[in-house]
Amino acid sequence: MYAIEINNLTKVYVNSRGITDISFSIEEGEIFGFIGPNGAGKSTTIRTLLSLIYPTSGSAKIFGKDCIEFAPEIKKEIGYLPSEVFYYDNMKVIDLLKYSASFYKKDCTKRIKELAEIMDLDLTKKIDDLSLGNKKKVGIVQGLLHEPKLIILDEPTSGLDPLMQQRFFELLEEENKKGATILFSSHILSEVQRLCNRVAIIKEGRVVTVEKISTLKENNYKRFKMETADIVDQNFFQMMGVNNLEVKGKEVSFLFKGNINTVLRKLAEIDIRNLWIEEPDLEEIFMHYYEKENE
Numbered sequence: 001m002y003a004i005e006i007n008n009l010t011k012v013y014v015n016s017r018g019i020t021d022i023s024f025s026i027e028e029g030e031i032f033g034f035i036g037p038n039g040a041g042k043s044t045t046i047r048t049l050l051s052l053i054y055p056t057s058g059s060a061k062i063f064g065k066d067c068i069e070f071a072p073e074i075k076k077e078i079g080y081l082p083s084e085v086f087y088y089d090n091m092k093v094i095d096l097l098k099y100s101a102s103f104y105k106k107d108c109t110k111r112i113k114e115l116a117e118i119m120d121l122d123l124t125k126k127i128d129d130l131s132l133g134n135k136k137k138v139g140i141v142q143g144l145l146h147e148p149k150l151i152i153l154d155e156p157t158s159g160l161d162p163l164m165q166q167r168f169f170e171l172l173e174e175e176n177k178k179g180a181t182i183l184f185s186s187h188i189l190s191e192v193q194r195l196c197n198r199v200a201i202i203k204e205g206r207v208v209t210v211e212k213i214s215t216l217k218e219n220n221y222k223r224f225k226m227e228t229a230d231i232v233d234q235n236f237f238q239m240m241g242v243n244n245l246e247v248k249g250k251e252v253s254f255l256f257k258g259n260i261n262t263v264l265r266k267l268a269e270i271d272i273r274n275l276w277i278e279e280p281d282l283e284e285i286f287m288h289y290y291e292k293e294n295e
């Protein structure tokens with residue numbers, strides 16, 4: 001059974017696009033990235049899954065159940081961290097978390113304490129007195145305290161310092177090992193690359209591709225970097241499959257997609273001092289994908 005199954009989901013807002021014909025599925029136990037620039041439609045998709053808004057057309061299932069028809073039942077299985085967290089500022093952190101826990105049938109006291117310790121969160125403080133990063137931590141504990149089967153995170157790391165981001169990622173990996181499925185929305189590629197197995201790339205309300213991170217990295221592009229013995233005209237490197245070409249004196253770099261032998265035969269015509277062939281990072285692949293789509 002899929003943890004999430006989205007079928008042709010469309011949301012049209014009164015004056016703007018929203019999302020158009022989104023379809024993808026997430027297997028139970030996956031850590032799935034949802035990536036795209038601001039305004040691409042990530043939050044709209046997530047809010048629809050949580051039945052906080054209703055789709056114009058299409059449908060989605062969570063653990064095999066329609067996300068609108070079975071919304072109250074499904075919500076108990078989900079931990080959700082919204083991109084922006086708002087609280088009744090006058091409350092103490094512990095009171096807010098106890099209040100959140102009261103929606104679930106189990107006793108979450110022990111888990112609240114464990115999570116607060118991991119995330120270095122002072123439970124006795126008033127929410128009013130917390131920094132943005134600490135408010136984010138409250139959201140994280142609130143989202144995870146009932147040990148949900150599905151964790152949905154919308155831009156979860158904004159406001160967290162690098163050490164806390166690291167702890168948070170480790171926490172997510174542990175939850176995943178215990179069986180939780182994770183949907184991780186972000187516009188930061190490096191964090192998606194670090195955490196996720198698969199990713200859906202969304203652009204202007206539409207999913208442009210769903211790929212394994214490893215496929216995106218390995219099968220598509222290689223980054224060639226070299227030092228040539230003499231200065232070579234950049235036209236020499238212009239061939240099918242070469243992109244993002246940069247020639248600075250004797251230093252040359254480009255992304256290559258295609259049969260690697262073609263490029264190696266071509267390079268054999270010149271005198272090369274040093275050559276590196278690397279996996280490009282996701283950022284480069286992503287940018288290239290977007291450029292290609294815009295052609």
Ligand SMILES: Nc1ncnc2c1ncn2[C@@H]1O[C@H](COP(=O)(O)OP(=O)(O)OP(=O)(O)O)[C@@H](O)[C@H]1O
Nearest residue numbers: 013014016017018037038039040041042043044045
């Ligand atoms: N409540 C709303 N009313 C009208 N238009 C909206 C509303 N919410 C989102 N939109 C529009 O829908 C589109 C998708 O926005 P959405 O917030 O889902 O994107 P996003 O990928 O989550 O980006 P961000 O990271 O900036 O939140 C945008 O064009 C946005 O302006």
